Amino acid sequence: MRQKQGIVYLVGAGPGDIRLLTIKGFEVLQKADVVLYDRLIHPLLLEWTKPDAEIIYCGKLPDRHLLRQEAINDLLVKKGQEGKIVVRLKGGDPSVFGRVAEEADALQAASVPFEIVPGITAGIGASTYAGISVTHRDYGGSFAVVTGHNKTASGEPTVDWQALSKGVDTIAFYMGVKNLPYISENLLLNGKDPDTPVSIIQWGTLGKQKVLKATLKTVAKKAKEEKVENPAITLVGDVNHLRQGKSWFERQPLFGQHILFARTDDEPSSTVESLRDLGAEVFEYPRFQIRFSEDKQIDYRLYDCLYFLSPKSVQAFFKHITDIGLDIRFIQADFVVRSKKSAKLLSSYACSSITIDEMEPGKKVLVLGEEMSEQEKSSLKKKLGDFDYFVSYQKALVSQSAATFERLWDEGRIETIVFPNEKSVVQITDALAKTKYTPTLISKHVEVICYGPISYQKAIELGYVGAKVLEHPNKEELIQKLGYSLVKR
Structure with a gap:
């Protein structure tokens, strides 16, 4: 082949x-x-x-x-x-x-x-996020990008300093923090005004973005005093007058927040998108790979009620009946859901649904979802009575996601963990069970926020110390809590 x-x-x-x-x-x-x-x-x-x-x-x-x-x-x-x-x-x-x-x-x-x-490119992206346009009708009609180092032993950039100093309004030096004394000296020797404004934008476009303002004659000293390091863009030119206080990016309500939002499935969270829109950097963890069942033995026609535990179980059901060639018109069962998301998804397939409270007693029930613990089955039995269970899909942890967690943790980019429900506490803890990141260790370094008393109790039970509980378990309350924490810092 x-x-x-x-x-x-x-x-x-x-x-x-x-x-x-x-x-x-x-x-x-x-x-x-x-x-x-x-x-x-x-x-x-x-x-x-x-x-x-x-x-x-x-x-x-x-x-x-x-x-x-x-x-x-x-x-x-x-x-x-x-x-x-x-x-x-x-x-x-x-x-x-x-x-x-x-x-x-x-x-x-x-x-x-x-x-x-x-x-x-970073010279444009970082400058824009710092509130500086690299060209401007009043301040600069030309723009150059220049390497801040080269591959020689000294690492000092080799450029036409006279052309840069005399012929370019705005210069963006890439990764040149170490060579700032050399760069500023050569620009000054070739006629650049010592009072030319300069901005150093460190970690541009990220939550840890920092901007140092100086002039050409003071920038090397200031950068050393402030311990500025790469990655950074050094922007030289009058366009730096455009930065007046914090930029639009830095004024976002949750700018500087680094959040881990615990997840229980592979669906993206609307709450996470809202947090990002407000300036937070958010990591949804753990990440799962979904595998749908291929079991051909199950016969949905034998049941009076099909109870869907999650939207994913709805997806799994429709994929399964398609795979086995079963016409949905031959299924006479009521479709029962425990969430509005599942009901909405069923309606997209032109199927109506009822809640567990609307079920008639004595019906033969098939529950569909991922594998449940014995405790979960026992709890569900109190509501449904006897039922059959079909594992319609399985979740597997994606190993790359653990590597992402480790790197973000090592770089100090996980400051808050949010547990939206009890299951999310378990999922995070299980995902990190074979690593050094124990609940005790995590609690020492990050703020833990639980949506409600149930997730809080599970967090305490599993070893998370000092967890906080939202008064009202919703997105708005979470955003307010995060915003308050930011002001406190």
């Missing part, structure tokens, strides 16, 4: 904010068999990969390389020749100091198909 042809996508991931990834970048990332990513890629971008995708960290650090560029080139060629869909994920735009031409040349020489997917 002929091997399928592979393809390599050289993708710009943007400056940090995951929502700045282009639509095309998102699409190819979702279908990739292999992803090679750099150090500055936001960990949450990898949550969009397939559960079985091979994730390879290229790990470039200053003065230390886990994979040298030549090895990365060889790996891209190898994976492409194996017939894989490969994504090389780079920060910003791959053509702006991303060495994309070298990777493209290697792929071209090996006759491996490739495409380049541009991204928002």
